[in-house]
Amino acid sequence: MDEISSSIIPTANVIKQAPILILVFKEKSNNLIVGDNLSIGACVENICLRATDLGLESLWIGDTIYVAKKIAELVNHIDMELNCAVALGYADQTPKQRPRKHLAEIIEWVE
Ligand SMILES: Cc1cc2nc3c(=O)[nH]c(=O)nc-3n(C[C@H](O)[C@H](O)[C@H](O)COP(=O)(O)O)c2cc1C
Numbered sequence: 001m002d003e004i005s006s007s008i009i010p011t012a013n014v015i016k017q018a019p020i021l022i023l024v025f026k027e028k029s030n031n032l033i034v035g036d037n038l039s040i041g042a043c044v045e046n047i048c049l050r051a052t053d054l055g056l057e058s059l060w061i062g063d064t065i066y067v068a069k070k071i072a073e074l075v076n077h078i079d080m081e082l083n084c085a086v087a088l089g090y091a092d093q094t095p096k097q098r099p100r101k102h103l104a105e106i107i108e109w110v111e
Pocket residue numbers: 007010011059060061062063064098
């Protein structure tokens with residue numbers, strides 16, 4: 001592990017406080033890696049959208065990558081690969097939305 005994400009401590013605090021943590025595993029396989037990851041992304045996005053519908057807050061967590069094997073051991077799933085996690089709960093703060101880029105900065109139209 002060369003570099004640790006600066007979000008790791010705040011992420012660990014969310015995991016400790018959230019009443020629900022969904023662990024997202026994928027089968028260990030060298031096939032369909034891109035397809036699997038796209039599907040997992042769509043699945044997690046849907047979990048977050050549905051949580052919002054239900055009045056819950058969610059945090060999509062990629063920082064589990066630093067302790068993925070340890071978590072897999074803890075839940076007896078070393079046969080699978082931990083991709084990410086989603087914490088669900090009720091927020092105790094309402095931070096302001098972070099600045100957004102203008103569409104023109106991130107889209108290139110090709111004619
Ligand atoms: C794939 C992915 C992984 C993320 N992993 C983490 C994480 O480990 N810890 C964390 O605090 N936030 C994580 N986030 C949340 C982002 O930091 C950010 O809060 C979220 O995407 C909402 O962005 P916004 O605040 O600009 O609306 C992750 C988001 C995505 C899409």
